[in-house]
Amino acid sequence: MNLSQLTTEQRNPRTLHIDEVPTLELVRLINEEDQRVPQAVAAILPDIARAVDLIAARLAAGGRLFYIGAGTSGRLGILDAVECPPTYRTDPERIQGIIAGGTPAIFRAQEGAEDSEELGARDLAARGFRAGDIACGIAASGRTPYVIGALRRARACGGATIALACSEHAAIASLADIALLPITGPEAITGSTRMKAGTAQKLVLNMLSTGAMIRLGKTYGNLMVDVKASNxxxxxxxxxxxxxxxxxxxxxxxxxxxxxxxxxxxxxxxxxxxxxxxxxxxxxxxxxxxxxxxxxxxxxxxxx
CATH class of the missing domain: 1.10.8.1080 (Helicase, Ruva Protein; domain 3)
Structure with a gap:
């Protein structure tokens, strides 16, 4: 495995001495890195818009959206999926999150689970993925085997595919109908993709689900008229x-x-x-x- 070419694994020259500075300077450095995230997302807005329209069209036709990821990426997909039923009164089956390692991995890291393409394909198949559905593979590095396996399975079924990664030349991009690549650059702490990459993924996922719900008529202006009044x-x-x-x-x-x-x-x-x-x-x-x-x-x- 060669990680040296991955954007998310590069060493950040702006934070080389982050362990030597006062705490205020430390958090300022992190904050300055975070400010680069919205710019990276803004650079791919046309691609995000295409993905929103694809998701809305598939959902309108009775299809389902599956987010697939490992670690932070998988948890972010689950977070986006579980918020849709109360906010937009969607059937929980219509938008689902799948994480490598299953439910235990939501609460405690199961890092080894991400290394199997077969497991990714099997987990997606277990949800009954079919041609009218969409698989959105999420991987900051763009090379997670679990996500690659799931996307290959989705394509083999004739389903639509979206890739969300934060590295140039992401392997999952070649398996996607639409590739969403907000390039956030090296992390403040090398390889800690729960930071800028995770923030970028959250921003993009917000747009995908919210945009699709708006296109489906689940808002009136900016009011969530399909809210499920459950509390x-x-x-x-x-x-x-x-x-x-x-x-x-x-x-x-x-x-x-x-x-x-x-x-x-x-x-x-x-x-x-x-x-x-x-x-x-x-x-x-x-x-x-x-x-x-x-x-x-x-x-x-x-x-x-």
Whole structure:
């Protein structure tokens, strides 16, 4: 194995003496390195946009999105996947995270698991991956065997593939329909890719899932109208969303949400049209759940 050519394994000349400086200077050096991350992500925005559209199209057609990674990369994929159901009321099966080493690796490092291509292929196959699905392989170095195996399996099944890495000439890029390569440069601590590379991956994953959900009509402007009101905070958020869009009182919003079984979309449509909940469900279904389009069709949209 030759790591010398990997961007993420290079020694950072700006932090050569980080162990000798005062603590304030130490954290300043790390902070200065972190500021390079958004620039690296900005450089690949056109590629990210293409990936968002691909994911949205596949999800709209009934496909699923699988994030696959090892270590920090795998945990970041899981983090993105598990946040979608409460935020956008998605089925947990539609966006899934797979990590080398399985559930134990989420909480404690299982580093040896990443070295098997066969294991990556097998773990993806165990989820029933099929042609209409998308596999997004995440590896800071771009060479993790586990991720390579999963992407090869995805391609063999006829599925779409995305690669997310932080090194030039990433091996996983050659296995992807779309390669996302935010090059963040050497880490403050050589090889510690949970730092800049991990931050870049998180920023990109935020865009992939959020962008896809917006394209699927799960927001109204910047309001998460498909929020799953499963705790006190989210119930209050749903209430405020209904009050904001429908310009109604707190009492009206609460009554509408109760009638709509907590669905902010249905509650808004119910308040603004006066239609029964069942009729509101039909109206939304005709427009693939897109509230803004449904309100426009009903000529009741409160604002553009």
């Amino acid at each position: 006190a905070k989210l119930k209050e958020r749903a209430l405020v969303i209904v009050m904001t869009i429908a310009a109604c009182s707190r009492e009206e919003a609460a009554a509408a949400l109760a009638a709509a079984d907590g669905s902010a979309k249905l509650a808004v449509l119910h308040v603004l049209t006066g239609a029964p909940i069942a009729a509101c469900e039909e109206m939304l279904a005709k427009r693939q759940g897109r509230l803004k389009e449904t309100l426009r069709a009903a000529r009741k949209e409160p604002f553009a």
